Amino acid sequence: MELDKSHISVLLSEAVDGLDVKADGCYIDCTFGRGGHSTVILSRLSEQGRLFAIDRDPTAIAAAKKFADDARFHIDHQGFAHLQSIADKHNISGKVDGILLDLGVSSPQLDEAERGFSFMKDGPLDMRMDTSRGQTAAEWLAQADVEDISWVLKTFGEEKHAWRIANAIVDTREETPLLRTSQLAELIKKTAPQREIKKHPATRSFQAIRMYINSELEQIEKALAASLDVLAEQGRLVVISFHSLEDRLVKQFMKKHSQAKKVPRGLPISDEELNKGKKLQLIGKKQKPSKAEVEENVRSRSSVLRVAQRLPRPVE
Known part of the structure; x- marks a missing residue:
């Protein structure tokens, strides 16, 4: 499978590496776009592996037809705010080994004047993702x-x-x-x-x-919240942000769910009790694109990648 040359996926190898793809695992690409990340994920899956994609852009759904004959792949025409309901529909909630969220606007969306995203090209003032x-x-x-x-x-x-x-x-x-x-x-x-x-x-x-x-920040908040239930234990959450508002949401979410409960000093509480509230473990530090990537694709310059891993759920 070849990558779509019309769209350069930002932090491509870093994002897929962050997912730590298992050959027979189950993954969700929440922003299919033109399939750059999905193509690489599929290349690392065996026949038993599964990849579910989501996108609310009709042109992205059309682009996904190139995977129509791949039994491992399925795409839903929805915004990623519907992550939980999509996982429930496919009976994979709590069984997903990795979720990828690429929060950027794709190059085809920016470059196509008819979409109305760019002030650099004259087009109808539309701006809808869907x-x-x-x-x-x-x-x-x-x-x-x-x-x-x-x-x-x-x-x-x-x-x-x-x-x-x-x-x-x-x-x-x-x-x-x-x-x-x-x-x-x-x-x-x-x-x-x-x-x-x-x-x-x-x-x-x-x-x-x-x-x-496009209710973008609300979409992100809903997808992040759903990821905690959708991910399997040890499942990875990988998010690529493109500006400070998005990255702030992601950073605060990961920080909140990777910290132990706050309790008054001096209380006789065991480490096990203290860590019960933790749902995520941060994996590495935030990543930025290399100088070479920015030179090849200037739109990647503001991107930030963060990775977290779902911790085991407490035994009731």
């Missing part, structure tokens, strides 16, 4: 009030000029509907002072609107 359902960015911007738009830009984009941009959006739409990415990008460029030479002034706003439209 184009078969939900509200587009244009539809939301047409009816959201100044407070809501400002809150989204500040919360998900950490945009300093959120209020100014939000007011400009509301004022502009009264005269002309915002329907194209180029319209929004130009509006933000005129509205927000350009102090970061390396970044386009619309970068943070586009990120924020995309994250809101």
Whole structure:
């Protein structure tokens, strides 16, 4: 099986190595994309191994047809927030040896103007991961009030000029509907002072609107919570994040579930009792892409990989 050259999977070998793939194991690739990680996982599985993939992008589901004849592979058209229900449907909850979450937007999504993710190419202001359902960015911007738009830009984009941009959006739409990415990008460029030479002034706003439209942080929170029940004992959770909001969620989740209970000093509690609440063990330190990878794929530069392992469940 060949990798899809149109999309370069970030931290490919590091992520699959982090899963510690067993030949006859059961794995879930929560973000199939164009199948880069799935291809390598399948190459390490025997005929008894199983790989379940998830993606809410219809074009990713179409790309998965290349594995249609592989009995070890199955894909569900859903967001990874549905991880628990998908595992239940396939009767694999508590039996999964590894879960991979690659939280980035795929290169085909960014490069295809019709998807509306990029301010670099003119296209419809869509931004939906799943184009078969939900509200587009244009539809939301047409009816959201100044407070809501400002809150989204500040919360998900950490945009300093959120209020100014939000007011400009509301004022502009009264005269002309915002329907194209180029319209929004130009509006933000005129509205927000350009102090970061390396970044386009619309970068943070586009990120924020995309994250809101797709409920990205909520999706991550639900998938992380479900992983604790879906993973088998010693199963690995591997997550690749691309910006601070995502990585903060992942870091805090792994830290919370890898620490012992907090109890007052001096209480006569055994180590066994103290460690009962621990559900995860951190594996290694966070990993960043190599200099060579960043040179080959500049979109990998902000990525961070973290790995944790499911600890044995306490015997009732």
